[in-house]
Amino acid sequence: MKLTQLALAVVLALAPSVGAAQDKSIIVASTTSTQDSGLFGHILPVLKAKTGIDVKVVAQGTGQALDTGRRGDADVVFVHAKVLEEKFIADGFGVQRFDVMYNDFVLIGPTADPALVKGGKDILSALRAIHSTGSAFVSRGDKSGTHAAELALWKAASLDPAANKPTWYREIGQGMGAALNTSSVLGAYVLADRGTWISFRNKDTLGIVVEGDKALFNQYGVMLVNPAKHPSVKQAHGQAFIDWLTSVDGQNAIRGYKIDGQQLFFPNYAAGEMKKSG
C-alpha cells in the first residue's frame, strides 16, 4: 500500500546514517568568537587533509559549550574561559586542559567617543570613565568567555553594573557579532575579542578605543570530554584533534590565519604547562 511505502521511506531517511565519514568525525563545542572570526574555516581543512578527521563545530557561548561537554554531546571543548575550564576538569568532566592560543580583547567604541577614552592604554580607567559618564555599553550577557572577561574587568575596577543594571548598561544575551551590530546602532562601547573584530564586516562608525592592556589577555584552551563519564565520546579521534592542535603543524596553521594581513590568534601551547584532572 502506497502509504506504508511512504512511511517506510520516511523512517529510513530518519535512521542515523552509518557511513564511513561518520566514523571519522568528532563534535567540537566551541565559541562563537572562534566561529565568527573564520578560524575554523582556515585550520580544519588542514587537519582533515592530515588525519582524515571531519570536525563538526558547534559554536555556542562558552557557558553553553561547557554544558554541551558536560552532557556528553561533544567530544572536545575548545573555549576561552580558563577558570571555568579548570572547574570543568576539577569536576571530572574533562580529561586534561591544554593552552592552544591567545589573542586579546579590545574595547570598541563609537567615533563620537562620549566617555573620551580613545587612545588609552588602561582598560580599567576607561571602564570607570564609561561608568561615570553613563555612556552606552553593550554586554554579551551570555556567560561566554568574553562575558566572563568583561565581568572580571568591571570587578577589578570595583564596579558592578551587571548587578545594579543602570540604563546605559545593555545586556543583550547574544554572541559577539550581535553585540557589535547592536553597539553600532546604539553608538555604544563593547568589549570584543580582536579576532571577531577584525573579521567583522559591519564596522560602520565603530573603532578600537583601548588596546594593549595586559588585563585584556584572552587565553583559549582545549579539553577532551571525559570518556569515563560519557562512553560515547570518540576518544581516539578527539585526542588526535587535540594532539594536532598543539603540534607544530596545528600551531603553524593557527599562526597562518590572517585577515587583511593581520594575524588574529597567537599560538602558545607550551609543553611545560599542563593541568591534570584530580
Add this chain to the structure above:
Amino acid sequence: MDTQSALSLILSGDPALFAILRLSLVVTLSATLLGGLVGLPLGAIVALTRFPGRAGVVVTLNGLMGLPPVVVGLLVFLAFSRSGPLGSLGLLFTPQAMIIAQAVLITPIISALTRQVIEDLWAEYRDEFTAMDVRPWPRMQALLWDARFALVTILLAGFGRAAAEVGAVMIVGGNIDGFTRVMTTSIALETSKGNLPLAIGLGMVLIGIILAVNAIAWSLRLWSARHAG
C-alpha cells in the same frame, strides 16, 4: 561584502550555498511529510470521535499551533542529548534531529487545522455516510481524500512555518558548517558576522524557494481539479 558581490555569489551557483539550500529543503520537506503522516490522521480522528476530554484536546491542539520554535528545539535537544532519555540514538547535531524538531513544531498546526476542516466536511457528509453505513476507517479515508485541497493548503502552512524557523534547528542542529547548516541558520550567522547584504540576499533566496513550493502546489491543485473535481 557589498550587495553586488553578495548577489553574484548567490547567483553563481556556489556549491556551498547549493548544499545549504538542498539541506534546507530536505529537512523542511521531510518534516512536513512526517508532520502530515501524523497530523492528518490525528486531526481526523479528533474530528470524528467522541471521547471524554475531547474539548480539552481540541483547545490544546489549537493552542500548540503557537509553539515557540526555540522551545521545541530546547525540548528536543534535552530529549536527544547524551544525558537525555533518547541519548543513545546519537541523533543530536544531525539533520535527523532537525527533521524531528520541525515535525514536532508543525504537527499541532496540521492536526488542529485538519480537525476543523474534517469536522466541517463531516457535517456536510454525515447523513449520506450514515445512510450508506460507511465504517469508521473508510469514513476517515473518504473525508481526508475529499478534503484534499484544503489539506494541501494546510500542509503548505506547516511547510511555511518550518521553512521560516531558526530557533529549533539552531539548537538541535548546532549550525555545523557543511553538515547541519541551513538557510535560516546561515542568515543568522551572516548577520552576526556583520555580512548584512549577504544575509539579505540569502533571505531573498529563501523566500523565493518557499514561493516556488507554493506555486508547484497550486498548479498541482489546478491539474487535479480538472481531472477529478
Add this chain to the structure above:
Amino acid sequence: MRDKRDGAVANQTWQPARADIAEITAVDDNGLEPKIAGTPSVLVLNGIVVCAGATTLLDRVTLHIRAGAPTAVVGPNGSGKTTLLRLAMGLVTPTAGTLRVDPAKRAIVFQKPVMLRRTVADNVAFALRAARQSADREAVSTLLAVVGLVALADRPARQLSGGEQQRLGIARALARRPQLLLLDEATASLDPAQTNIIEDLIGAIARSGVKVVFATHDRGQARRLAGDIVFLVRGRVNAHAPVDTFFTTPPTEAAKRFLSSDLVL
C-alpha cells in the same frame, strides 16, 4: 404512456434480495388501512412520536407499508414527510413507538444528494464498497447503466446537473441492493425533462420488485407513480388510501381541501 428518454433507462433486470418479513394485517387509527392481503409489509411504524425540543414532528404515526407499487407520501410543507423518511432510514430516533424494517435492505436518496469530490464512477464504487459489495468495473457499469449515467462515468460528480446528480444518488442507493428505496422530493428542484427521466427510473425500479416510498409535493407525480397515498398533516397520518380512491373520492375533509389547493395551515 410516456416515451422512454433515450439512454435514460435501460432494460436491466434488477434483482433485490427478498426479505423475510411476516405478513401483518393490523389496522391503524383511521381504519383506512389499504388491504392488499397476502403482501408482506416492508415498513411498519407503530405509534411513532418524534419530538425535537418543543415541536412534535411526527404524532402517533402508525403505518403499514406493503410490498408492491410505490407509496407516495404527500402533505403540505412541514407536515413531516422528510422526518418520516429519515425515521424509516434510521437517521432519526423516535421519542416513542416502534419501527420494524430490515436495516440492511433499506436505502435513501436525499433531496440534494451530496456528491463526493470524485468522479461519477468513483461515487458509485464508494457506495458499493460501503455496502460490502464488489466494486469492480462491471458492478459500477451495471449501476450506471440502470440510471443512464454511463457516458458521464469519468466526469467529476460535482459538475453534474441537478437531474444527473439525483440519478447518481439513486445509483448509490441501489448499490445497497435495497428492498426499500426512500426518495425525498427527488424531482423538487428539477425541470420537466429531468423530472420525466427520474419518474421513468422510479417506475422501472418499482417494476423490478423494489418497494419505493417517495415524498413529493407534486400531486400529478403522486398520481402517476403511486399505488397508494399516505397523506400527512402536521405530523399525523390524515389518510392512507389507494391512489384512485384518494384522488377521486378523497377520504377526509383535509384531503379534499389539499387536493383543491385549499389547505392552509
